[in-house]
Amino acid sequence: QSSVTLSGTIDAYAGSIRMAGDAGRKSVINSGGMTTSWFGFSGTEDLGGGLKAGFALTSFIQVDNGTQGRFPNDTFFSRDANVSLSGGFGTVRLGRWMAPNFLPSVLANPIGDSFVFSPLILHKNVPLFNASGWQATTAADTGWSNQIAYSTPDFGGFKANIQYQFGELPGDNGKKNVGANFFYFGGPLLVTGYYERNQISNPGQGTYLGTTRDDWMLGAAYDFKFVKPYLTYGRSDVNLGTAAMVNLDKGKTLQVGVSAPVGAGKVLASYAMTDLSRSDLDRKTLTVGYDYNLSKRTDAYAMVMHDRITRQDSGTSFGVGIRHRF
Amino acid sequence: QSSVTLSGTIDAYAGSIRMAGDAGRKSVINSGGMTTSWFGFSGTEDLGGGLKAGFALTSFIQVDNGTQGRFPNDTFFSRDANVSLSGGFGTVRLGRWMAPNFLPSVLANPIGDSFVFSPLILHKNVPLFNASGWQATTAADTGWSNQIAYSTPDFGGFKANIQYQFGELPGDNGKKNVGANFFYFGGPLLVTGYYERNQISNPGQGTYLGTTRDDWMLGAAYDFKFVKPYLTYGRSDVNLGTAAMVNLDKGKTLQVGVSAPVGAGKVLASYAMTDLSRSDLDRKTLTVGYDYNLSKRTDAYAMVMHDRITRQDSGTSFGVGIRHRF
Amino acid sequence: QSSVTLSGTIDAYAGSIRMAGDAGRKSVINSGGMTTSWFGFSGTEDLGGGLKAGFALTSFIQVDNGTQGRFPNDTFFSRDANVSLSGGFGTVRLGRWMAPNFLPSVLANPIGDSFVFSPLILHKNVPLFNASGWQATTAADTGWSNQIAYSTPDFGGFKANIQYQFGELPGDNGKKNVGANFFYFGGPLLVTGYYERNQISNPGQGTYLGTTRDDWMLGAAYDFKFVKPYLTYGRSDVNLGTAAMVNLDKGKTLQVGVSAPVGAGKVLASYAMTDLSRSDLDRKTLTVGYDYNLSKRTDAYAMVMHDRITRQDSGTSFGVGIRHRF
Numbered sequence: 001q002s003s004v005t006l007s008g009t010i011d012a013y014a015g016s017i018r019m020a021g022d023a024g025r026k027s028v029i030n031s032g033g034m035t036t037s038w039f040g041f042s043g044t045e046d047l048g049g050g051l052k053a054g055f056a057l058t059s060f061i062q063v064d065n066g067t068q069g070r071f072p073n074d075t076f077f078s079r080d081a082n083v084s085l086s087g088g089f090g091t092v093r094l095g096r097w098m099a100p101n102f103l104p105s106v107l108a109n110p111i112g113d114s115f116v117f118s119p120l121i122l123h124k125n126v127p128l129f130n131a132s133g134w135q136a137t138t139a140a141d142t143g144w145s146n147q148i149a150y151s152t153p154d155f156g157g158f159k160a161n162i163q164y165q166f167g168e169l170p171g172d173n174g175k176k177n178v179g180a181n182f183f184y185f186g187g188p189l190l191v192t193g194y195y196e197r198n199q200i201s202n203p204g205q206g207t208y209l210g211t212t213r214d215d216w217m218l219g220a221a222y223d224f225k226f227v228k229p230y231l232t233y234g235r236s237d238v239n240l241g242t243a244a245m246v247n248l249d250k251g252k253t254l255q256v257g258v259s260a261p262v263g264a265g266k267v268l269a270s271y272a273m274t275d276l277s278r279s280d281l282d283r284k285t286l287t288v289g290y291d292y293n294l295s296k297r298t299d300a301y302a303m304v305m306h307d308r309i310t311r312q313d314s315g316t317s318f319g320v321g322i323r324h325r326f
Numbered sequence: 327q328s329s330v331t332l333s334g335t336i337d338a339y340a341g342s343i344r345m346a347g348d349a350g351r352k353s354v355i356n357s358g359g360m361t362t363s364w365f366g367f368s369g370t371e372d373l374g375g376g377l378k379a380g381f382a383l384t385s386f387i388q389v390d391n392g393t394q395g396r397f398p399n400d401t402f403f404s405r406d407a408n409v410s411l412s413g414g415f416g417t418v419r420l421g422r423w424m425a426p427n428f429l430p431s432v433l434a435n436p437i438g439d440s441f442v443f444s445p446l447i448l449h450k451n452v453p454l455f456n457a458s459g460w461q462a463t464t465a466a467d468t469g470w471s472n473q474i475a476y477s478t479p480d481f482g483g484f485k486a487n488i489q490y491q492f493g494e495l496p497g498d499n500g501k502k503n504v505g506a507n508f509f510y511f512g513g514p515l516l517v518t519g520y521y522e523r524n525q526i527s528n529p530g531q532g533t534y535l536g537t538t539r540d541d542w543m544l545g546a547a548y549d550f551k552f553v554k555p556y557l558t559y560g561r562s563d564v565n566l567g568t569a570a571m572v573n574l575d576k577g578k579t580l581q582v583g584v585s586a587p588v589g590a591g592k593v594l595a596s597y598a599m600t601d602l603s604r605s606d607l608d609r610k611t612l613t614v615g616y617d618y619n620l621s622k623r624t625d626a627y628a629m630v631m632h633d634r635i636t637r638q639d640s641g642t643s644f645g646v647g648i649r650h651r652f
Numbered sequence: 653q654s655s656v657t658l659s660g661t662i663d664a665y666a667g668s669i670r671m672a673g674d675a676g677r678k679s680v681i682n683s684g685g686m687t688t689s690w691f692g693f694s695g696t697e698d699l700g701g702g703l704k705a706g707f708a709l710t711s712f713i714q715v716d717n718g719t720q721g722r723f724p725n726d727t728f729f730s731r732d733a734n735v736s737l738s739g740g741f742g743t744v745r746l747g748r749w750m751a752p753n754f755l756p757s758v759l760a761n762p763i764g765d766s767f768v769f770s771p772l773i774l775h776k777n778v779p780l781f782n783a784s785g786w787q788a789t790t791a792a793d794t795g796w797s798n799q800i801a802y803s804t805p806d807f808g809g810f811k812a813n814i815q816y817q818f819g820e821l822p823g824d825n826g827k828k829n830v831g832a833n834f835f836y837f838g839g840p841l842l843v844t845g846y847y848e849r850n851q852i853s854n855p856g857q858g859t860y861l862g863t864t865r866d867d868w869m870l871g872a873a874y875d876f877k878f879v880k881p882y883l884t885y886g887r888s889d890v891n892l893g894t895a896a897m898v899n900l901d902k903g904k905t906l907q908v909g910v911s912a913p914v915g916a917g918k919v920l921a922s923y924a925m926t927d928l929s930r931s932d933l934d935r936k937t938l939t940v941g942y943d944y945n946l947s948k949r950t951d952a953y954a955m956v957m958h959d960r961i962t963r964q965d966s967g968t969s970f971g972v973g974i975r976h977r978f
Contacts, residue, residue, distance in 0.1 A: 004658050004978045006330050006367065010381040010409040012420035014474055016498075024497035029420050029472040039367060039383060041658065041691060043978045045949055053950040053976045055662040057691060057713065061383065065471030065531050066403035066422040077718035083662040083974050085952075094664035094681050094974065096718040145717030146681040148666055171676035172668075205717050297371055298379040300411075322409050322420065324379045326330045326369045332656050332693065336707040336735040338746035340800055342824075350823035355746050355798040365693060365709060387709065391797030391857050392729035392748040623697055624705040626737075648735050648746065650705045652656045652695045 006326075008039030012063050013116075013301075013321025020283065020309040021132025031062040033321040034114045034291070034301055036070060038079050051087045056080035056097075070115075078143055078203040091151040099202070100163050100179035101125075101215060102142040104192040107183070108219025108232045110259040110268045111287055116319065117303040119272030119285035120232060120255040124217075132312045134283065137236040137251045137274060139213035140165075140177055141202035157185045167200045167208065175199045175208050188223040211248065213237035219255075230257035230270070238276055249278040265292035265299070281310040297325040332652075334365030338389050339442075339627075339647025346609065346635040347458025357388040359647040360440045360617070360627055362396060364405050377413045382406035382423075396441075404469055404529040417477040425528070426489050426505035427451075427541060428468040430518040433509070434545025434558045436585040436594045437613055442645065443629040445598030445611035446558060446581040458638045460609065463562040463577045463600060465539040466491075466503055467528035483511045493526045493534065501525045501534050514549040537574065539563035545581075556583035556596070564602060575604040591618035591625070607636040623651045658978075660691030664715050665768075665953075665973025672935065672961040673784025683714040685973040686766045686943070686953055688722060690731050703739045708732035708749075722767075730795055730855040743803040751854070752815050752831035753777075753867060754794040756844040759835070760871025760884045762911040762920045763939055768971065769955040771924030771937035772884060772907040784964045786935065789888040789903045789926060791865035792817075792829055793854035809837045819852045819860065827851045827860050840875040863900065865889035871907075882909035882922070890928055901930040917944035917951070933962040949977040 013033035018025040031037045040058025047053055058079035060070045068076060075096075082095030101124065111118035115126055125142055128134035144165040151161045160182040167175035181194035195216040200206040217234025238251040257270035268289050275282045289303035300322050308314040339359035344351040357363045366384025373379055384405035386396045394402060401422075408421030427450070437444035441452055451468055454460035470491040477487045486508040493501035507520035521542040526532040543560025564577040583596035594615050601608045615629035626648050634640040665685035670677040683689045692710025699705055710731040712722045720728060727748075734747030753776065763770035767778055777794055780786035796817040804812045812834040819827035833846035847868040852858040869886025890903040909922035920941050927934045941955035952974050960966040 004660075006332065006658065008330075008367075008383075010383070010421075012409050014420065022496075026494055026496055027492055027498050028494050029474055029492050031421070041660070041978075045947060045976065045978075047946045047950060051946065053946065053974070055715075055976050055978065057660075057662070057715070061403060061407065063381075063383070063403070063407040063409060063421045065529070066401040066405075066407035066469075067530060068402035075718040076720035077713060077715070079718075081713065081715040081718035083664050083715065083976050085946075085974060094666065095662075095683070095715045143718075148681055166679055166681050168678055168680050170674075170678055172679050203717070204719060294373045294377065294379065294411075295371060298373060322379070322411060324371065324381050324409050326367075326371075326381065332658065334656075334693070334709075336709070336747075338735050340746065348822075352820055352822055353818055353824050354820050355800055355818050357747070387729060387733065389707075389709070389729070389733040389735065389747045391855070392727040392731075392733035392795075393856060394728035620699045620703065620705065620737075621697060624699060648705070648737060650697065650707050650735050652693075652697075652707065 003045065004041050004043040006039070006041055008058075009035045009037055009323060009325045010063050011035050011037050011321060011323040013319040015317065015319030015321070017317045017319075018315030019128055019130065019132075019317065020307040020315050021128055021130040021134065021312040022315050023131065029064050030116070030319070031064045032114075033116050033303065033319045034112065034299075034323045036113065036115055037061050037063045040077070040080060042080075051085065054084045054086065056082055073204075075204050080143075082147070088153065090153050093147070093149045093151070095147060096143055096145045096203075097147055097149055097163075099138075099140060099142050099144045099177075100161065100181040100194040100196050101138050101217065103183070104181050104194045104217060104219055105232070107190060108192055108221055108230055109255055109270050110228070110230050110257040111270050111289070111303075117287045117289065117305050117317075119270050119287055119305070120253070122285060122307075123253055123272050123274045123283060124236075132309045134309065135239050137238050137253060138196070138215050139198035139209060139237065139239070140196065140200060144177055144202055145204065145206055159183050165200055165206070168205065169208060190221045192220070193218040213239070213248065217253070227258060227260045230259075231255070240279060249276045251276050262290070263292070265290055283307070283309045299323050329371065330367050330369040332365070332367055334384075335361045335363055335649060335651045336389050337361050337363050337647060337649040339645040341643065341645030341647070343643045343645075344641030345454055345456065345458075345643065346633040346641050347454055347456040347460065347638040348641050349457070355390050356442070356645070357390045358440075359442050359629065359645045360438065360625075360649045362439065362441055363387050363389045366403070366406060368406075377411065380410045380412065382408055399530075401530050408473075414479065416479050419473070419475045419477070421473060422469055422471045422529075423473055423475055423489075425464075425466060425468050425470045425503075426487065426507040426520040426522050427464050427543065429509070430507050430520045430543060430545055431558070433516060434518055434547055434556055435581055435596050436554070436556050436583040437596050437615070437629075443613045443615065443631050443643075445596050445613055445631070446579070448611060448633075449579055449598050449600045449609060450562075458635045460635065461565050463564050463579060464522070464541050465524035465535060465563065465565070466522070466526060470503055470528055471530065471532055485509050491526055491532070494531065495534060516545075516547045518546070519544040539565070539574065543579070551587075553584060553586045556585075557581070566605060575602045577602050588616070589618070591616055609633070609635045625649050655697065656693050656695040658691070658693055660710075661687045661689055661975060661977045662715050663687050663689050663973060663975040665971040667969065667971030667973070669969045669971075670967030671780055671782065671969065672959040672967050673780055673782040673786065673964040674967050675783070681716050682768070682971075683716045684766075685768050685955065685971045686764065686951075686975050688765065688767055689713050689715045692729070692732060694732075703737065706736045706738065708734055725856075727856050734799075740805065742805050745799070745801045745803070747799060748795055748797045748855075749799055749801055749815075751790075751792060751794050751796045751829075752813065752833040752846040752848050753790050753869065755835070756833050756846045756869060756871055757884070759842060760844055760873055760882055761907055761922050762880070762882050762909040763922050763941070763955075769939045769941065769957050769969075771922050771939055771957070772905070774937060774959075775905055775924050775926045775935060776888075784961045786961065787891050789890050789905060790848070790867050791850035791861060791889065791891070792848070792852060796829055796854055797856065797858055811835050817852055817858070820857065821860060842873045844872070845870040865891070865900065869905070879910060879912045882911075883907070892931060901928045903928050914942070915944070917942055935959070935961045951975050
C-alpha cells in the first residue's frame, strides 16, 4: 500500500503590476503572490535501526492559467525530484533539490518566498524582461539538478547542508556547482547564511555558465514577539546579460525588514537595496503589506510595492490574494 | 495532513471516425468518447463562521496514447487551476475555470460533454482540421484563464455565475472576456443559458482575438421519467478562419435531443443544426446511442453519428467504449 | 470518494558512465539505475458478477533533474494510460500499455528493467547517440499507444496477452502493430516469450515506420534457490539508421545471466551478445552487481558494466544508487 502524501500550495491574487523599467501597468489575476504555487508527492519509510528512506516529487504551477512550471521550459518536477537516506549521521540526498541560496533567503526576510512581492527574492532570483534588463544576482536558480547533498543532524539548533551539483559535461572536465548553507535556531534568534560557487545553469540538465560566479549572504532575525526585525547582507557576481557571459559585475545586496502581529495577522515590511558597482546602477525596492490568517492553512494578503532602478521608470504594484495549503 | 481528493475520468473507445469534410475513414482507439478524460486534485477547508476555502487542479489527458492535454500546446491544468472562498455570500474564485458557455451546453443536450459524439458540443467547441475548415462557433474555449468569478448562492434552485477574464495585455488597454450563465433546477425542469463577450483567446495566457465576438445560448430540458427532451438555441459570431480574424460570420445553432431509460441504461439521441448566414453554409449532425451503466462509476456506450456540412463529403462515425470515474 | 492508488518508484544513482562508442567518460547523478523512475495513479472497481473495471495512468520521470518523460518529447503518461474490463473471460484493455516485448525481456534477465545496466534491455531498447549509432533492436518502444489488448485468465500458471495497435492513419490503410506474449510460472521455472510485427512507431500517436519489422524472443529462468540462471534468445529486424528506414539488418541476441542470494541481497550478473549479420558488427555487454535490500520497498545497489561494439572504443561504467518504491 502507498504511503505517499499529496500536498501543495495554491496561491492567486488580483493585482496591478508595474516593475521598475516597465513601459506600462498591467491588471492581472496572477499566481503565487506570496508563495509560488506547487503540488507534489512525498513520503518516508522507516527502514529500522534508525534509518529512513524518503523521496519528494514536487512541481511548480501557475494557477492563474493552469500552466505547468514557473516559466517556459521549466521542468515538471523542478521544485523537488529526489530520494534520500537518513540516519544518525544526517541525510544523503540524490537528485534535484533546493539550491543553497534558497532557504536562507526565504527565512531571513519577512515576505518569505514571494517571487512577486519580496524585495530580497526579486533582486536575487527574478530577472526582469523589460527595459531595465535586470538579471537575477544569484547565478544558478533556487534549485539544483544532479545533486548529491549532505545534511547534518541537528546540533542544538544548528544545521548545515553541503551540496554538489555534477556538471555532467562529457570528458569529466570538472565543471560543477558547489555550495553550503547553515541555520541556527536559538529560541527567538535565527542566524543563517550560504555560499555558492556556480558554473552550471539550471533548471533541467544545465549547461556551462561560461564562467565561475560566486554568491554569498548572511542573515538574521530576532523575534521580540511584538516585532520581529530581519537583516541580510550578501555579495554576488552578476551577469550583465552580455552574450559572452564573462563580463561580470559585482553586486551587494542589503535587506532590512520587520514583521509585527496585528489582529489575526501580521504587518510585513521589507526594503532591499542592490548596488552594482561596475555599471553604477542600483535597485531599491520596498514592500509593505498585511497577511491575515483565515486558518492555519489559509491566509489572505494585501501587498503594496515600490520598485526603483537607476535610469529606469520606477513602478508601483499592488495585489490582494488568497493562499491555501493542502 | 493533506485533505486533498484525487479524482478523474478515464474514457476510451474503439471506433471508426469520418467527420464531414474528411477525405477518408480512420479506425481508432481514441480517448474521451463520452467525457474528455481527466485527472486532478481538489479540496476544501472549513474556515469556521460559514466560510470555506477550496482549490482545484485538474488536467485533461488522452488515454489512448498517454499524451497530456486536449490538443498540442494545451496547458497542463487547463481544466481547472483555481482557489476560492465560499460563504453565505456565494463563492469568489481566482484562476482558471470553466467558461460561461460550458456547463449550460453540457446540461442541455443528452450526450453531455462528449467532444466526439455530442452534435451541440461539436458545432460549438471542436474545430475540424480538414477540407471543411469548420471553426468552433464559441470564440474562447470552454475554460478561461486569469478569471475572477462570482457564483451566487442557490436561490430555490436558481444559481448564476458572473465571470471576468483579465486580458493581461500591457498598458491596461481594457481587453477582456466577460460573461455570465444561470441554471434553474425545478424538479423535472432545467432551464439554463449563458452570454459571453470575447476578446481574448484561450487556453494558456491568451492573446487578443483581434475583434470582439458575442456568443449566447438558451437551453431547457424536462424529465418526464420515461423520456427527457432537450432543446437549445443560440447565436454566435463565428470566425471564418481568415488571417485577419475580423471577417465574422453570424451563426445560429439549434439542438433538439432526447434520452429515455431502457434496461440498465439510456437511449440517447441529439440533432444539431448550425446555419452560417454570410457563407451560406450549414452543418447538420445527428447522433444516436446507448449508454449502459455497469455501476454508478462505470458505463459502457455505443454511439453512431452522421455529420453533414454544405459542399463537403458527409461522414458517418461510430464508437464503442468504456468510461470509468474515480 | 476516490479509490485511487498513488504509487511509483524513485531511483537515483551516482556513477561514471562510458558506453561503447562514447568519446569520453561522464560523472553523473542520474535517474533510474535499476528501474526507470515513475509515478502514477491506478484503481479498480468491483462491478459485481465477477466483473471489474480498472484504470492506470503512470508517468516516467527523471529524478536527477526533475524532467518529465524518459527522453525529450516523450508523452506524459507514456508508461500507462488505459482503462480495462476484467472477468472470467480475462481482461480487455483500451489505451496505452506495455508492448509485448517488455515483460518477457524484464523477467528473463537478472537485472530486470534497468535501462542503464541490464545488457539485454540496453541492446533491445536503448539507442546510443554516439559514434556507434547503435539502434534499439526492438522497433516500436516498450509501450504501445492506441491498443486493444486481450489478456487470458491464468491457466495453471500459464498466461498470455494478444495485442493490437491501431495505426490510425487516414484511409484505413491497415498499418498496425500486432504481437503476443506468454508466461509460464511453474514453481521454480519461468518460461516466457513474445512475437511482434511492427509498422508503427511509438510513443505518442506514432507514425508509419516505412517498413515491417519482426521481432521475437524466448526466455527462461530456473530458481535453484542458491542460484537462479537466466537465458534468452531472440531475433529482430534492425534499422541501420538510414533515412529511408528500409535497409534492415538481421539481429540475433543471446543473453545469459545469474542471480544468487548473498547476505540480505543478491549478486547479479548478465551477459548479452547481439550479432548484426549484414553489417558484420556485434555488441557484447557484461554487467556484474550487488543489490542490497534495505526493506521490502527500498534497496541500494552497486553495478559495474563493460560494453563493447565492433570497431568502437569500448567503455566501462559503474554506479551506486538507491531505489525506493511507494
